[in-house]
Amino acid sequence: MDERQLRNVIEAALLAAGHPLSLDKLMGIVAAVGEVPERAVVRKAVEALAEEYEGRGIEVKEVASGYRVQVKRSMTDLLQPLWEERAPRYTRALLETLALVAYRQPITRAEIEEVRGVSVSTNIVRTLMERGWIRVVGYREVPGRPSMLGTTREFLDYFGLSKLEDLPPLSAIRDDDPEAGPQSDLVDALRALDTHDEDPPNHGATDDGPDEDDPLRNPPAQEA
C-alpha cells in the first residue's frame, strides 16, 4: 500500500466511523489488508491528511480517544440550517461544577460545594453523568465514604481536547507569588487596609494592569 492508498483508507475510515479512531484502531484496519504498518507511517499519513485538509471546510482533529474529521468552527454558522435541533446549552451552575471536577479531580461533592458556596444539585451531577462527562472514580476514606468524581474521555472528546492538560489554564491567583504561602501575605495586606476601609476603592490608573487578566473580563471603569 503506498502512501496515497494509506491516506485514502484512513480518510474513509475516519469518515465512516463518525467517532474518533485511535491510532491503534487505524493500524488494525490497515493491517487487515495484509501489511502490518509501522506506527510512525500511519501517524504520518494522518498528518498528511490533516495537511491536505488545510484551506478546506473540514479538519482532522486529535481528541482524547483518537482522531476524527470534523467540520471547522468557521463553517458551522453557515451550516446551521442543516440541524433541526439547537445545540444544548448548559447553565452556569453545571459548567462551574464541571470545571471543578475537571480541574480539581478527584473531587467530592462536598468539596465542590465548598468552593461554590452553594449545594450542588443532584440534577446537575446526574446530567453530567448521563452525558458521560464525569464518573465516580473512587471513594474517599472518610466517614460516609463520599464518592470522588473525575472527568471521562468523552468529556475531552466533546470539548475537542486530547488530554486534561489541554484545558485552558486555570487563572492564577492575581497579585500573588504562587510560591509563597499566599495566606499570610494576604492577612498582612488586609490588616494594613483595615484602617481606611471606607476609602473610595476606585484605584483608577493602577487598576489597569490587573484588569487585563480580570477573570470576569470587565471593561475597566469609565472615569466619569
Add this chain to the structure above:
Amino acid sequence: MDERQLRNVIEAALLAAGHPLSLDKLMGIVAAVGEVPERAVVRKAVEALAEEYEGRGIEVKEVASGYRVQVKRSMTDLLQPLWEERAPRYTRALLETLALVAYRQPITRAEIEEVRGVSVSTNIVRTLMERGWIRVVGYREVPGRPSMLGTTREFLDYFGLSKLEDLPPLSAIRDDDPEAGPQSDLVDALRALDTHDEDPPNHGATDDGPDEDDPLRNPPAQEA
C-alpha cells in the same frame, strides 16, 4: 465566494448533514452567505468535488433525495472492523441457566427456576438460543406443555467437548462432596458391562480409554 470556497462549503455541508442534500438545499446554504448562486454554478461545484474524490476512498453519489458523500463500496470490507460491536458480557444468571440445561437436560424453565430460586428471563433463554447453545428438544405433557431445553452440538464445540459426558462431574464442581458422584459410578458400571465391545481405533496414551467407546462419536466396527 470563489469556486474553491464554494466547493469547501458544499463538502462540509455534505459531510456534516448525515443525510443527502438536494441542490436546492445546498443553494440555500450557500445563499446564506449573501450571494445567491446560480444553480449551474452549484451543480458544477458538486461535480468538481466528485472529481476531486476520484482515486480516493470516498465518492459523491447522487441519490433520490440529493447528493451525499459515501465510502466507496470497495472500501467497506476493509472497514468492517469499525462495525464490530462487543456484546455485553453474559450475566451470572445466564451462565447458571446454561449450566443447568447442560447438566439436567432435558429441562423445563420451571425446573431451572426451581433450582435457581428465581425466575428465568425470556431474554436469557432467547440469548442462549440465538447463540445456538440450547434448543427446544421436546415438550412436557403437563398443563401448559412447557418446552424442554437441551444443549446443542455447537455448545459442545464451543467448550471443546466431544460429548456431554466430558463435562466435569459434579464432584469436581462441588468440593464439599469429595466422593465421586453417582454419575461416575453409573458410568463405571456401564463400562463394566461392556469391556471389550470393540477396539478403540485410536487410543491416545493419555486418554481415558473408555471415553473412546462413546457410541455417539465413534461408530465402531459392526459386530454382526
Add this chain to the structure above:
Amino acid sequence: MAGQPEQTGKPHLTLVPVVPPPLSDEAGSIAQAEMPFAIVEGEPITQLPRDLYIPPHALEVFLEAFEGPLDLLLYLIRRQNIDILDIPIAEISRQYVEYIELMKEMQFELAGEYLVMAATLAEIKSRLLLPRPTDADEDEEDPRAALVRRLREYERYKKAAEDIDGLDRLERDVAVAQAEVTERKVVTKLPNVTLRALLTAFREALDRSSMFEHHHIQQEPLSVRERMSQVLLRLSGKRYMDFSELLDPAEGRVGITVTFLALLELLKEAVIDVVQAEEFGPIHLRAAQPSAGEASMPDTSGHDNG
C-alpha cells in the same frame, strides 16, 4: 456572567455584561441606558439606584441570576471595580445585607447560604471595629482573609467554567464529518465464556439450591441426559417411531444401555408415550401428546444434535 445569557428557568431575563457604575458619582443619575443590568420581561433594568432599590418583580430573577452568595458578593465587588484584595468590607456588607433583607421582606425563599454569608460579613465588620489584641490568636484565620481566599478561589473556577464554555465543542461549534456507508454489516462480537465460568456458575446455583439435598439431581449420568435430549429430538415431528429404530446396534451395548436408560427416564417423566398394539408386537414411541393429536414442534433453529 459576561457573555452568553444563562438558562435560569426565566427565559425573559437577560443578563448583560456588567459595567460597574462609578461609585463616586453622587448625582444618582448614572448614564448607562445602553447598558441595562438586566432585562425583565422585555424591559431593561438600567438603574441600580444608590439605595439599591430593585423593582420587586425583578428581585427574584436577580437572585436567580447568581450562583450563590459568593457570586453575589463577587458581583457587588466587581460592580464597583474594587480589587478583590481591597474589599471595603463595611460598604459591601451593607449592600449585601440590604439585598438579603429586601429579599426576606419579599418573602422569597432564600437559600441558607446567603444568610450564612450575611453573618460572616457581619462578623468581619464587627471585628474590624474592635481594637485588635496584640497577642491575637495566630492559629485563627483572619475571617476577612478567609473570605477573600474563598472569593478568589470561587472566581478562578467561575472563570474556568467560562473558559470551558468557550471551547469549541461538538454540537454547538463543530460537527463530526461523516460519510455514508452502504452495505455495512454490523457484527456483534459475542462474549466469551470459559468452561470454568460455566462450572462456577453451576456450583453457585447448586449451592444456593436446597433442591440439591432433597431431590436427586444428577441421578442420571450425563450420557443418559444427553441421550434423552437426542431421543426427544428424534421423536419430534414424527407421529410414531419404532422402538428398534432408536436402538442402533452399531453403538454397542453401552450405547443401547444408555438409550434404554434414557427412554426409561423419559417415560418416567411422562414426556414420551409407549404404545404396543399387541403382545410381542412392535413397540412404538412418540413424544407425549396433548389431549388432541399432533405433536407440534416449533423450529428448533436447525441445530442438529446428532
